[in-house]
Amino acid sequence: MRNFFYRLSAKFNRFMAGRYGSDQLNMALLITAIVFDILNLFIGYYVFSFLSTIVIVFAVFRMLSRNIPRRYEENQKFLKIWGRIKMLPKFHIYRCKNCNQKIRVPRKGGKRVEIRCPKCGNTFIKRI
């Protein structure tokens, strides 16, 4: 029996050799599929089950893909976007009324703060 599992795992390793495998984007895809499945369970709307299937097929396709640079690039893009999403609750984004420059200010729990635009030096007061 042990030998059977050993051979099975060797076969699997041979099958996966040269293929991309899993990464953070794939984990996120699988979690998304689970969320769609849970939504489907509660709302019973076939669209969620359909979306879940598409997401899983895409995740499996990425795992078995031999185009490793392309998959790596996708994962890097995902990590960049995810990093920005994670930062959102910690910052306010304001736009300078003078030069339209975007200014990122850390949240301070409703304090009034004078913000100076780094581009044109215009100042304005905001509650952040």
Ligand SMILES: [Zn+2]
């Ligand atoms: Zn400005």
